[in-house]
Amino acid sequence: MKIVLKIAWRNIWRNKLRSAVVVCSIFLGIWAGIFVSAFSFGLNEQRKESMIRNQISHLQIHNSAWLDQKEVAYTFSATAVDAYLNKDPRLEAFATRTKASGMVSSAHYSGAAQIIGVNPNAEAALSHLEEKLTEGEYFPEKGRNPVLIGRALAKKLEAKIGSRIILNFSDGQGNIISSAFKVKGFYKDVSSKMEELNLYVRQSDLQALLGLEPVQVHEIAALLKEDADIEILQQELQANFPALAIQSWKQLSPELAYADDIMTQMLYIIIGIIMLALSFGIINTMLMAVLERRKELGMLMCVGMSRTKVFSMIMVETFYLALLGGPLGILFAYYSVWQGSKSGLDLAAFSDGLASYGIDSVIYPALPTSFYWGTTLLVFLMTLLAAIYPARRALKLNPVETLRTI
C-alpha cells in the first residue's frame, strides 16, 4: 500500500499543468463557494437579529382576540404577567405597550400612523429606542404629550423639534380622538417604512386618551438572554396565563423562521452544485490520465500488479488532488470569512433595498463551524465518487491488447 501511495504521488506530478488545473479549480470552487455561503448566512443572521432587536423581540404577549383584529378594546391586564416576568432571571428585558392605529397630520402632510404608547425606561432597555434618537430628547419629564417620530416622517410632515402634530385615532367606542402632540425627537430605523409608520408616545398619555386604566395594555414584548430558553418560557407562560396569546418570534414572523430553517439547506445546495460542476472536471481529467497511460497500466498489470492496487492507485491519485485543493480552499475561505466578519462588506449600492429588507448596508459574513466540516466531508466524498469511474475504466483495460497498441 505504501508503494501505491508513493507511485500515485509521483504520478500526479508527471503532468504538472494538468494537475495544477484540477487543484486550482477545486481550490477556487471551494473558496468562492464557502464565501458566498458565508455571505448569505451572515445576511440572514443580520436580518434576523435586526428584526428581533428592533421590531418583534423574542416573545410577544397579547389578548388572544388581538390576533384577529387589532382593536383598542382587546387589552389585558399587565399586572400578573409583569410580576411573573420581573422575577425571571432568563429575561434580558421586557416592556409593555399600548397601541392605536390612525392618522398623523401637520399642515403639510397627513398619513397613516401606528401610535405606540411605551414605558420610556423599559422600552429603552428592550428595543434601545433611546439610542436610535438622532435629534431631540427622549421623553423629557416636563411637557404634555411628547412624541418621537422617524426621520422619514419628520421630512414629510416638515416637522422640527418642538413642532405640534395632530394624531387622529379611534378610542374603540366609535369616537375619533384628535389630539395634539409635541415632537420631542427624531429616531432612525434601518427601514424608512418603519420610520414613516411608527410614532412613539408615553404609554400613560395614550392610555388616558383611549380611556384605559394604567394596567391595561395591548402588548408585552420580551427579550431573552439565551435563544434556547425562548420556547421553554413560552410554554411556561402559556400554562400560567391560558387566556393570553403568547407568541415567539417564529410565530410572529413565519417568513423569518422559515428563512432560518432552510438556510443551512440552501448553503449545502450551493456547495453541492459547485461540487457537481467540479466533479465533471475531475472525472474528465482522471479519465484522460488513465487512457493516456493505457500502455503503462497494461504493463504494470502484466508484471503482476494486482487489480486492486491499480484501482486504488487511481483512487489515491484523485484523492491527492482533492487533498491539495480542498483544504487550501477551505483555509482561504475561513480566513476571508474571518476578515470579512471583522471589517464587513459595504453594499452601499443596494442600501435602500436592504433597508426595506430590514438590514444595514454593511454585511458581516459568518458561518457555523459545522459547515466547514460538512464541506470538507463533502469534498472528499465527491472526489472519491468522481474517481470511481476512471478507476474502474483502468480495471477494464486488457493488458495484452494495451501493450500491442502504439
Next chain:
Amino acid sequence: MLIKIAWRNIWRNKRRSLITMASVAFALFFALIMRSMQLGTYDQAYASVINATTGYLQIQAPGYWEKQSLEKSILQSDSLQAKLLQNAQVRALLPRLESFGLLASAESETRPGFLRGIDQELEFEYFKLHEKIVAGSFPTPEQSAVVLAEKLAENLALKVGDSLVIIGQGYQGMSANGKFLISGIADLKNPEANKSTVYLKLTDLQELTGAYQRLSALVVVPENKNDLSALKQSLQSQLDAQDYAVLIWRDMMPELIQAMEADSAGGLAMLFILYLVIGFGVFGTILMLTSERMREFGILISLGMSRFQLALTTFMETSFLGLLGVLSGSLLALPINWYYHVNPIQLGDGMDQMMEDYGMEPIIPFSLDPSIWLNNGGAILLICLILSFYAVASIYRLQPVKAMRQ
C-alpha cells in the same frame, strides 16, 4: 473540409467530448433555470406593483413624490393634456388624485386608507380595472360611490351596499369628511394595495378634499414600455421644469428595485463561481486534447498543412464542443422553464408572507425571455472560445521536429 475534420475530431474521443459537453450543459442548464426563475419573479413583481400603484410614468408637481401631499398637486388642464397627447409615444394620460384618510364603518374600528380618485373609463381601458371587481360593480356615471380593495373590505367588515365613512384632511388644511355608498369590491392582485385602497371618482375625491380641478399626477401610458427614459426626456422638454416633474416607476420605487438587484447580484455571484469551475474543466479538456495530439500536429505541419488551417480546425473543434454543450443545456432547460412559466410555483409556508411584505403575489413564474438564453449561452460559449486560444497558441509555438519525436 476543415469543418468536417473538426467535427470528426470531436468524436475521436467520444467519452471525453461527452463529459465536457455534459459539464457545459449542466452549467448552462442550472444557470438557465436559476435566472429564469429570478428574472421571472422580478418581472412579475414589477408588473404587479406597477399596475396596482404608479403605472409606468407619471407627471407630477416637483417634490410631490417625496411628500405625497395635496399641497403639491397640479392643476387639471385640458390644453396641457392635448399638447402632451400629440407626442407619438404617449398612448393616453390618466388623471389621478391621491390622498389619505381614516376609514370607518359601523361594524368595526377605523383604519387608515389610501384614497385614489380616478377617471373610471380611462382606468378600465388601460389598466383593466373593471376586470378586478369581485363583487358589485364600479359606480354608474350618476352615482357617487366607492370601490374598496378586497382585504380592506374584509378588515372593515363591509359589503357591497354598506356605507363607508371617510375622515381625512383636504387641500390647504380643510377637513375632508364624507360618507359614501360601497358599490363594489375589487381584488387588486397586490397585497399591499389590497389592504388599503379605496377607489373614488376623480370628481368625488376632488370635491371631498376641496382640491377642485387639482391632480396628484397624470399617469402616462406609453406606446412602448421599453424605452421609458427617452419618453421621460421628451416629455420633460415639453414641460416647464418649475411646475412639472416626470417620473419613471424606477424613480418612484427605488427600494423594490434595489432589493431585486441585490437578490440578482447574489444569483450572478453564484453563476460566476459555477462558470469559473466549469471553465477550469473545459480548460483541462483542451489541455489534454492539445498535448495528446502534439505528435499528430507535428506530422500535419511537416506534411504542409499551414499552421493557420490547423489552428482553425482545433479552434472549430473546441467551439463545436462548447456549442453542443450549450445546445443540449438549453434544450434540457427549455421544457422545465416552459412548464413553470405556464404553471407558476405557488409559495407556501413562510415565503408567501415575505413576498407579500414586498407587495407581490406569492407565486414564482419563470421567465422565457430569450435574453436569458442569449446571455448565459453566450457567456459559456465565450469562455470556451477564450480557453481554446490555448490550443491555438500551442499550435503556433509548436516545433514540428521536436513534436514528432515525442
